Ligand SMILES: Nc1ncnc2c1ncn2[C@@H]1O[C@H](COP(=O)(O)OP(=O)(O)OP(=O)(O)O)[C@@H](O)[C@H]1O
């Protein structure tokens with residue numbers, strides 16, 4: 337894969353209100369195709385909110401109002417011609433807590449296929465195997481496909497959630513603190529997986545862990561109180577931030 | 592004179608325990624009484640043969656069939672309606688005055704005495720719609736009667752499905768309907784099944800609503816337009832008309848065992864499946 341710098345998701349002057357609360361203030365940021373972008377910042381600054389705008393999960397909250405545009409491959413996902421369900425199949429999400437359904441490993445991974453009405457067992461098996469391989473779970477789980485997913489260790493559960501997502505062939509993967517429920521060893525496994533997935537997917541990750549952002553991301557954005565303060569190549573942002581507030585945050589955490 | 596707390600505590604335990612024990616004893620007494628008087632009449636012939644001479648002799652086979660057919664028909668009618676209503680109230684609307692009115696309405700429906708349902712069913716299904724005394728009229732009447740139970744238990748079961756499941760489903764591009772179908776209902780199924788069993792238990796023993804709508808024919812029904820007699824009605828008629836006390840109690844014994852069986856199954860389903868996922 338060649339290194340590309342093509343924009344996959346282009347957020348343009350985007351605002352979001354929860355009722356009277358202005359949670360995202362005129363955010364503009366470009367997420368580069370097949371790169372990992374990390375969103376960092378203190379609690380409550382709007383990282384999750386921004387992430388959930390990218391697949392319009394915020395539509396589910398009745399008080400939410402948005403202005404501005406977000407382009408996916410040049411098309412405004414908030415446009416009137418967009419099918420939100422199609423959008424969410426392209427822009428998938430991995431949540432903070434591992435959240436497999438109380439089903440078998442196989443039925444979790446094939447969830448998207450079932451919803452789409454695909455019931456040909458050979459087809460399902462092929463997708464399950466491909467997705468589990470891509471999430472680095474095939475070796476561990478190939479003989480446990482019929483076991484309940486909730487009995488797996490947490491990091492396998494989280495990777496199963498990744499596999500469940502990969503099965504519907506997304507283009508962008510959003511991850512909201514995907515490692516915060518995991519121990520360091522499990523965390524490093526997920527990180528390696530993300531670096532591997534980067535070859536094929538555009539990844540946006542929210543993290544509280546700045547070492548993690550520094551380790552795995554290509555670009556980083558620092559948010560504060562609903563503003564995007566600074567956005568740059570990760571190395572630059574961490575070594576020579578332009579904004580003193582970024583400097584404070586980074587040094588404060590490392591201090 | 593004041594009684595020391597240590598003793599009031601003991602007295603409370605004794606009184607409450609005694610009340611519980613009394614309840615259990617009364618229940619046990621009723622069951623044993625009926626079984627004691629009825630079981631001698633319950634033979635294989637009694638269970639498998641048609642009644643003869645108005646039930647004075649012969650068995651109760653068509654009556655057993657009627658007893659189960661009627662509630663099953665009622666459930667077949669009430670289940671789609673009730674589950675549909677519950678899904679609509681929980682997944683498709685926000686809590687508004689209208690949903691509260693609907694909920695209040697179903698609660699009121701649950702409190703109406705069954706004989707009123709019987710009269711309504713008689714006037715509406717039997718006479719106005721011209722279904723006559725039949726499985727259909729009885730099934731529709733019982734369906735109205737159990738509808739609130741089905742709606743309520745389904746609503747509870749749906750509410751117990753964690754919201755994260757819905758979020759995940761939406762995030763994977765499922766529509767609301769697909770989410771209901773593939774996530775909400777499968778996870779609510781044990782709760783819904785419990786509601787079905789409770790409804791079955793209630794309608795199996797129902798007399799007043801049934802005697803006015805399903806009639807009391809002793810023949811084996813061949814279509815939904817045929818009248819049927821349930822065990823509860825059979826018992827009532829045998830005893831009231833003084834036809835055969837022996838067979839009346841035999842019928843009561845079978846009925847009690849059937850209701851016990853249904854309730855035990857309901858508990859088994861609840862313990863087996865409910866709460867396993869949470
Ligand atoms: N559903 C909601 N209704 C109203 N306000 C909300 C809602 N969700 C989030 N907020 C508010 O919006 C702001 C941003 O929240 P958000 O969850 O995006 O922050 P975050 O950066 O992800 O924080 P954390 O690091 O704690 O996860 C917070 O002040 C929060 O209180």
Ligand SMILES: [Mg+2]
Nearest residue numbers: 383384385512
């Ligand atoms: Mg967050």
